[in-house]
Amino acid sequence: MEQNFLKIRKSKGKINGTLQLLVLEEGDHLIMYLPALNLSAYGDDFKEANEMLKEVLDDYFSALIQLSKEEIDAELHKLGWDKHKIYRRVVNLSDTTFEDIKAQFGISNETELKPLQKFSLSV
Template sequence: MIRKRLVGSAKPLKQEIHLNIKRGTARGVFSIAYFEDHGHQIAYLPALNLTSYGNNKHEAIQMLDEVVDDYLDGLFSLPEPQVVSELQKLGWKRDPIFNKDFTADAHIDREGILRNFNLPAETEIEQQLMSV
């Protein structure tokens, strides 16, 4: 099971994930965007292109926990070259020396979120780090 905790609202230079594909374990730090849409709180993890929602932020985080677990379970069921390929499609880069480590830019594109989710320009978007 993956454990998550919010680690603050500072913006990291890089998101990081350490995957032990053989054991099916992961740990890392991700930027999460939160916003309201049609009366629901949305949690969006752009680095893995995953989204969840709830009646409040707490519910959205709990649902995101389940979504990330399911995503990683599916990812770990793939052969290692395909795991790497899937992460690369999402913008992750594998460390050439520490091959279990991947990094990705942490920038959250506010305009992209507004456009992709068809949100009004005045929508407030909060960003936090999540440790997995």
């Protein structure tokens, strides 16, 4: 099990954290998936997929930071997060199989799963 965390400083409008990142190859495309937030992006290569993921995260966190503290708690709780001093979420990838991920994205059996990576962020 890997631990993801988010530190939300609403008064400063900042979110920092570390999230697990799954990288999948589907044909000529690369898919980046953050299971802890159920967010994904894709591109023709790593650079393009990474830039798209940064845009997705920026949009998500920009909307999240506008919510009240109670709404932020509720939104993250829906995704399986628990709040301590910082938000933490343990992702047990044995609960989410590669077959589940392929079905969610509608990708073929030829798709390759790259080794799990950690993704640090600051928005």
